[in-house]
Amino acid sequence: MYTVSDLDKDLAVLEGQGAKVFTVGYSELGRPIKGVFNGNTDGPQLFVQGAIHAREWATAQLCVLLTEAYRGKCGLWCVPMSNPDGAMLAQFGLDSVADSNKRDFLYRINGKSDDFTLWKANARAVDLNVNFNALWGTGKSNITYPAPGNYIGPYPFSESESRALGEFTDKIRPRFTVSYHARGRVIYYGFNGSNPDPTVPPLVSSVTGYPAYTSEDSAGGYKDWFVLTTGRAGVTIEVGKETTPYQYLQQELPSMLEQNKGVFEALCRAAGE
Numbered sequence: 001m002y003t004v005s006d007l008d009k010d011l012a013v014l015e016g017q018g019a020k021v022f023t024v025g026y027s028e029l030g031r032p033i034k035g036v037f038n039g040n041t042d043g044p045q046l047f048v049q050g051a052i053h054a055r056e057w058a059t060a061q062l063c064v065l066l067t068e069a070y071r072g073k074c075g076l077w078c079v080p081m082s083n084p085d086g087a088m089l090a091q092f093g094l095d096s097v098a099d100s101n102k103r104d105f106l107y108r109i110n111g112k113s114d115d116f117t118l119w120k121a122n123a124r125a126v127d128l129n130v131n132f133n134a135l136w137g138t139g140k141s142n143i144t145y146p147a148p149g150n151y152i153g154p155y156p157f158s159e160s161e162s163r164a165l166g167e168f169t170d171k172i173r174p175r176f177t178v179s180y181h182a183r184g185r186v187i188y189y190g191f192n193g194s195n196p197d198p199t200v201p202p203l204v205s206s207v208t209g210y211p212a213y214t215s216e217d218s219a220g221g222y223k224d225w226f227v228l229t230t231g232r233a234g235v236t237i238e239v240g241k242e243t244t245p246y247q248y249l250q251q252e253l254p255s256m257l258e259q260n261k262g263v264f265e266a267l268c269r270a271a272g273e
C-alpha cells in the first residue's frame, strides 16, 4: 500500500533534502492535502496532481517518485494525493472514518459492503473529478446522487478537495498540468473540442509510449476545467495495465516510472525552458 502516512514520511524526507512541502487545503474529513515543489519559482510552472480517485492511490507514489527525480528548470508543483479521505477508505475501509453517522452513510452508499477497494469518490460520496466547473453535469457517466463513483456533487466545487485544487491552480497559474489516473496506459487531452497547444499530446505520447486521445463525453474533470478556463494544455495520463486490479497497481510502479520519467522535463522544454 501507499498510505497517507507513507506520503507524509516521503514528504518529510524530501523536505530534509531541501524540497519545499506545502498544503493546498484540507479534505472534507480535515486531512491536509499536501504537495511538494521541485525546480525554480520563476519562469514557467507545471502542476501535477495524482490520486483524485480513491482506488487509484498508487498514482500518489508515482507522482512523488517522478517529482523527486525531476531535473527540469520549470517549477514543478505536485499534489500526489488529491483525495486523502478516499484513499484511506479504499485502503482501510470504514475503519478510516471516525464519525459513526458518516460510517453508516458510506456503508449504505457502498451497497452495504465493507469492501471499499473500488471506491472512487471522497468521504461524501462525491466523485471529485466530475465536480469541477467545466460543463458540470453533462458527462456521459455522470450521476446525480451519492455513489462510490461518478456522482457530480450538489454543485460545481461543492467539495473542499476540488476547491483546494482549483484555488491553488489559480494561484500558481501553471503553463501545463498533468493529472495521473489509472488504468489503461493512455493519454486524454483537450476539452469540448478545444485542444490548446496541439504539440503537447504527441509529445507526452512520445515520452510514455501511450496513445493520446481527445476526451469525449467527459465533463467536470480537473483537466477539463483547466483547459476550459485557461486555454492552456492539460493532460490526463492513465497508468497501469487495463487488466490489473486497482489494489495491485502498486506492483507496476517500476514500469510506470520507466514509462513516465521525462514527461515533466519534456513539458518544461515545451514551455520554453
Ligand SMILES: [Zn+2]
Pocket (backbone or CB within 6 Å): 052, 053, 056, 180, 181, 182
Ligand atoms: Zn481516475
